[in-house]
Amino acid sequence: xxxxxxxxxxxxxxxxxxxxxxxxxxxxxxxxxxxxxxxxxxxxxxxxxxxxxxxxxxxxxxxxxxxxxxxxxxxxxxxxxxxxxxxxxxxxxxxxxxxxxxxxxxxxxxxxxxxxxxxxxxxxxxxxxxxxxxxxxxxxxxxxxxxxxxxxxxxxxxxxxxxxxxxxxxxxxxxxxxxxxxxxxxxxxxxxxxxxxxxxxxxxxxxxxxxxxxxxxxxxxxxxxxxxxxxxxxxxxxxxxxxxxxxxxxxxxxxxxxxxxxxxxxxxxxxxxxxxxxxxxxxxxxxxxxxxxxxxxxxxxxxxxxxxxxxxxxxxxxxxxxxxxxxxxxxxxxxxxxxxxxxxxxxxxxxxxxxxxxxxxxxxxxxxxxxxxxxxxxxxxxxx
Ligand code: FES
Ligand SMILES: [Fe+2]
Numbered sequence: 001x002x003x004x005x006x007x008x009x010x011x012x013x014x015x016x017x018x019x020x021x022x023x024x025x026x027x028x029x030x031x032x033x034x035x036x037x038x039x040x041x042x043x044x045x046x047x048x049x050x051x052x053x054x055x056x057x058x059x060x061x062x063x064x065x066x067x068x069x070x071x072x073x074x075x076x077x078x079x080x081x082x083x084x085x086x087x088x089x090x091x092x093x094x095x096x097x098x099x100x101x102x103x104x105x106x107x108x109x110x111x112x113x114x115x116x117x118x119x120x121x122x123x124x125x126x127x128x129x130x131x132x133x134x135x136x137x138x139x140x141x142x143x144x145x146x147x148x149x150x151x152x153x154x155x156x157x158x159x160x161x162x163x164x165x166x167x168x169x170x171x172x173x174x175x176x177x178x179x180x181x182x183x184x185x186x187x188x189x190x191x192x193x194x195x196x197x198x199x200x201x202x203x204x205x206x207x208x209x210x211x212x213x214x215x216x217x218x219x220x221x222x223x224x225x226x227x228x229x230x231x232x233x234x235x236x237x238x239x240x241x242x243x244x245x246x247x248x249x250x251x252x253x254x255x256x257x258x259x260x261x262x263x264x265x266x267x268x269x270x271x272x273x274x275x276x277x278x279x280x281x282x283x284x285x286x287x288x289x290x291x292x293x294x295x296x297x298x299x300x301x302x303x304x305x306x307x308x309x310x311x312x313x314x315x316x317x318x319x320x321x322x323x324x325x326x327x328x329x330x331x332x333x334x335x336x337x338x339x340x341x342x343x344x345x346x347x348x349x350x351x352x353x354x355x356x357x358x359x360x361x362x363x364x365x366x367x368x369x370x371x372x373x374x375x376x377x378x379x380x381x382x383x384x
Contacts, residue, residue, distance in 0.1 A: 004043075004378045007036045012355075013379075016371055020364070025357035026371040028349040031195040037299040043381035044278050044374065046156045048235075049166050051280035051293040052078075053152040054307050056184045057094065062112060064101060065094035067154075078145035078154050079114050084138040101140075114140040149179065149282055150307065151291050169236045170274055170282060177256040179289055183315035186308040186328045192339055194346035196296040197374065199304065200275060202342045204238065204370055207363035212337050215330075226362070232369035235277040239366060242270050253287035253323050254314040277373050287314065288327065300346050306331070 008027055015024035030036055052067040066081050081089050088105040100109045100117055109118040116138040122128040144155040146163035153163055192199050206219040219228050228241035271285045281292035289309040297303055314320045348354055359368050
C-alpha cells in the first residue's frame with residue numbers, strides 16, 4: 001500500500017480530491033506526523049525546485065552559505081555540503097569572499113567550482129603529492145541550481161523540468177513590471193511554531209482577513225462578490241486582486257511598471273500573491289516584490305525568510321526612508337497577526353477531535369489546490 005495513503009487514510013485522500021464544494025481539507029496527520037514529514041522531504045522537497053536562499057545572501061565571489069549548500073562566482077553554484085574525505089559538513093555559517101571552501105576537519109580545500117584543490121598532510125607532506133590522491137574524482141557533489149527573482153532554487157533530484165519552465169507562468173504575469181531592476185530594501189527572518197503548510201495556507205486565503213487583519217480591505221464588494229481572482233495553475237497558485245491597501249496609502253513607493261500595461265489593465269492597482277510549489281512565495285504588490293522562502297524544520301516548526309525589493313530610487317533614495325520603514329512595519333504587523341492564528345491551527349491539529357475539516361468554496365479555492373497538489377505530487381513520486 002502507498003505509504004502516503006497509509007499515513008493520511010484512503011478516505012481522507014478521496015475526500016480531499018472531491019470538488020471543492022464537497023471536499024474535506026487535508027487531515028491532521030499531514031501536519032503532525034513525523035513519518036509524513038520525512039516522506040514530504042523525500043517525495044516533495046528532494047524532487048522539485050525549492051527556494052533555499054537569496055542572491056543577496058551571497059552577493060560577491062567567494063561568498064557561500066550552508067542551506068543544503070550554495071556558492072557563487074558570478075553565477076550561483078550549489079553543492080552538497082559534505083566533505084569527500086570522511087563527510088564533515090564544510091560550512092556551518094555564511095562565509096564571505098573565500099578563495100576556497102576548506103573542510104574544518106582535515107583541511108581539504110575545494111575551489112569555488114567545487115573541485116578538490118588541496119589535501120595538506122594527506123601523505124605526511126605539507127603539500128601532498130599531486131598523485132597521492134585522485135583529486136579529479138573528489139570534487140564536491142554539485143546540486144542543480146538556478147536563480148529567479150533573486151531566489152536561489154535547487155533541484156536535488158536533477159530531474160525536475162528546467163527552472164525557466166518552472167517559473168514561466170509567474171514570469172509571464174510579471175512581464176509588464178520592472179522586476180529585473182530592483183534592489184533589496186528590507187529583509188526579515190523568523191520562525192513559526194507550525195507546519196510549513198499551515199504557514200503557506202495562511203497566505204492562501206482572504207477569508208481570515210476580516211477577522212485577523214483589520215487593516216486590510218474587504219476582498220468582497222458591496223454585493224458580496226469577490227474582488228480577487230484565484231490562481232491555480234499546477235505549481236503556481238495564489239490569487240490576484242485590484243484595490244487599495246493601507247500600504248499603498250501610508251507608504252507610497254515607486255510603482256514597478258513602465259507606463260501602461262500591455263493589456264491596458266491598471267497595473268499599479270493589480271497585486272499578485274503567488275506561490276511556486278512547494279515552498280517559494282513571490283508577491284508583486286504594485287511597488288514591491290516580496291520573496292519568501294518557507295523552510296520546514298520539523299512537523300511543527302518552519303523558518304521563513306522574506307526579502308523586499310523596490311526600484312532603485314525607492315530602495316536607496318533618502319526621500320523614501322519613511323516609506324521604507326512604514327512598509328517594513330506594516331508587514332511585520334501582518335506577520336505577527338498571522339502567526340497567532342497559524343500557531344493556533346497547529347495546536348488544534350493535536351486534538352483527538354481534529355479532522356473532517358471544511359473548505360469555503362467562496363474563499364478557499366487556492367488552499368484546496370495546494371493541498372491537492374501536495375498529495376498528487378507525493379502519490380506520483382511514490383510510483384516512480
Ligand atoms: S572530513 Fe573533511 S577533510 Fe576530513
Ligand atoms: Fe493573514
